[in-house]
Structures are given as C-alpha cells and as structure tokens.
Amino acid sequence: MGSAVDVRLAAGPKEDWFLRSVFNPGARLGTRPDDPATSVRVVEVTEVTRLRIPSGRLIVDSPWPEDGDRELRTPVGRELAERITPGTFRVEAAWTEAPYEFMGEHFDGREVAAVRLCITDDPVTGWEMALGIDDDVEMIRPGDRIGFNSEANEGSFADAAAWPALTAPFREFWRGLRDGLQQPTLRATESLSDGRFERARDEARGADLVTFAAEGSCIIWLGRTETGSIASIVAVAYGYHSFSGGPSA
Template sequence: MRSGPDTRLMAGPTESWYLEAVFTPGTPLGTRLDDPTTPVRAVQVTEVTTVRIPSGRLIVDSPWPDDDDPELRTRSGRELAQRIPPGAFRVEAAWTEAPYEFMGEHFDGRTVAAIRLCITDAPVTTWERALGVEDDIEMIRPGDRTGFSSEANMGSFSDAAAWPALTAPFRAFWHGCQAGNRQPRETETLVDNWFERTSDEESGADLVAFVTEGSSAVWLGRTETGEIATVSVVDECCSAFRAPPS
C-alpha cells in the first residue's frame, strides 16, 4: 500500500483547483495577469492522439537540442522518477480563450493552456509535483515548481528508452537550418499544426510534441489508491491569472 504523500510535493489549493478547472469547459479561470479586464475561460478539451510508452519510462521535456551545443547532440531529456504502466495512452489538450482587440481587430485569444497524458480514467484525488530521476527531493520546498524550460517553446511526452530516435527529426531540422537548408521536419503534424508526433517502429514508441512558452510545470494526478491517473503539463504563462473565481 502506498504511504501518505510527501507534503513537499503536494499541490496547493489554487494549483489543485486550476489543474481540474482548465480541463472543465465553461469554467471561468480569472483574468490575465497583464490585463485585469480580459477574462480567461476554459472552452474545450480535445483528444490529440495516442502515444506509445512501451518502456514505462516517461520523458516530459523539450525535444530540441540545447542551443549552446554546437554538435547538436541528443540532450538528456527530463525523465520522470515515477514509472507508468507500459502501454498506449490518450493525449488531451485543454484550450482557453481570452478575447482581446488589437489595432481595431478582434481575436479570441485561443490557446492550449495545458496538456495531459491520460493513464487511467479514474478520478484524481490529489496532485503532486513530478520529480525527475535526477531531482533531489531534499531540495524541494513547498510551493516550488518542478518541470522543464524550453527556449524553442516546445515540450513533449516521449518514451525514454527511444528518446534518441524519437528526437532525431528535430536535430536533423536544426542541422539543416544551420546549413542553410530549411526543409520541413519529418514529423506528423496534428490539430492544425499545434502538435507534432514522431514514431520509432523498431521499439514501438512515440513522441508527441506540444507548444509551450518558456517554463512549464509537470504534475502527477493520483487516484484515491495512489495510482497515477494522469500526467499534466501546465504552461506557466497561460496559468498566470490574477486569481481563481470565488
């Protein structure tokens, strides 16, 4: 039986509320931090695709090589310490809208505010920060965010064992750009180019890439029995709202 959760990893009330609310269409999420007159609302949850994780080892990180690596070698992705059952899992995106006007033109401000890997459909009862295999829990304090940053504004769910093969199209694209040969990436585009998918048939594994802005927090949603129900990624920029509604 799983012991009680470590309080250093537990989400606070506002974070727990947001992780549920952003995937509940119709929910008002407050107002944008940079514009208190602009309301933000959860509007839709869409199924993006399925991703195969046959090793049960999950990387949640940017698929791009490091900017400061002239050789563009395979970077070590942030593998989660928590293993998941080997299998194929549904990927869902939460969309929000924050209407605004710019130079006389109106926009709906639609964007992907969060994305999740659905391990089971069981209800989530607790949320906790997702530690990486190299993270030291002794360094984690209540309120700290754990996750990844991406200068390329992209994150991904990927099988860790097949990471080099699954990220190869991104490295090849970068190499081509540096050589002045900007060809389309050898990836499958999904949902009007909001997402990309790569596959490695030798291992039977996939990677699904998604748009982020800067830093992203990674959360584990656990069931009442302590099993992992979902792995959620929240765009820190999108969740920077003034306050949840009372």
C-alpha cells in the same frame, strides 16, 4: 489517498484548483493579464492523438538540441522518476479563449492552457509535482517548483527508451539550418491540430513523441487516485498558475 503526499511536492490550493478546473469546459480560469475585464475560459478539451509508451518510462522535456550545441547531440531529456504501465494513452489539450482587439481586429485569444497524458479514467483525488530521476527531494523546500525549461518554447511527452530516435527529426532540422539548406522547414514528423502539436514515431520500438507549446518553465503534475495510482500526467506552463482566478473567482 492510498499513500501520503510529501508536502514539498503537493499542489498548493491555487494550483490544485487550477488543475481540477482546466480540463472542465466552461470553467473560468481568471482574466487576461492586460485586461481584467476579459475572462479566460476553458472552451474545449480535445484528444490530440494517442501516445505509445512501450517502456513505461516517460520523458517530459523539450525535444530540441541544447542551445549553442554545435554538435547537435541528443538532449538529455528529463525522465520522470515515476513509472507507468506500458501502453498507449490519450493525449488531451485544454483550450481557452480570451477575446481581445489589436489594431482594429478582433481575435478569440485561443490557446492551449494545459496538456495531459491520460493513464486511466479514474477520478483524481490529489496532485503532486513530478520528480525527475535526477531530482533530490531533500533539496526541495515547500513551495519550490521544478520542471523543465525550453529555449524553443516547446516540450514533449515521449517514450524514454526511444528518446534518441524520436528527437532525431528536431536535430536534423537544426542541422539543415546550420548547413544552409534551402528548405529546412520540413521535419519527419506529423503535424496535428493545425500545427499546434507534432508527433514523431519510432516504429522499430513502437514508441512515440508528441510535442506541445511550453513557453518558459513548465511544471509536470501527477494526478493520483484514492489508491495512490497515477490517473493523469499534466504539463502546465508556470505562468498559467499566476492567473487571477481561484476557488472564489
């Protein structure tokens, strides 16, 4: 690579394997935690939408207000320290399936294992954990993993400069619940992929926000090219790193 990766941020062997495998249809990521005989396989990679980031500043965090915030203020949002070239980028989802049976019914176990923002199509040669602008690398030890936590089990990619406007539909939703509106379920967002994702737009700035499922802790990874530039930004729920798969699986 063109620049050395801090060992404290570099993906470990299993994480590196997962990140290289999860967007490859046909890859076996491991087995179901409740059924070691059933494989979790990548079945499809789809383009969810295109995301406008005119500021070159990216927030990857939950768009929802902080839990217990009765004033429903704009969430702070974890802005990445790394800047990207302003532009419009593909958002892609890696879908897995792991069939199971429940109460006599059969299900395909289809889930989104990871989402990525495609900055370029150049090959990724290494992965490192993304720092937020308020993170201090000197406080991180090798093996530490930091990212964001979502009490609503939802994260997002969003233009940082437009963050207050892009997250407004989510605050208005909670305001409707708080005020007892009869139909607070509609948000001023666009539903994508049968409701698995949402897109909010700020046309005044030409900027977007796209949500994705993010149960518990979510780690953000920067995929760098041989020259050190960023080709991909990937969001992965922390639990997916615990799959029983691996290089020899």
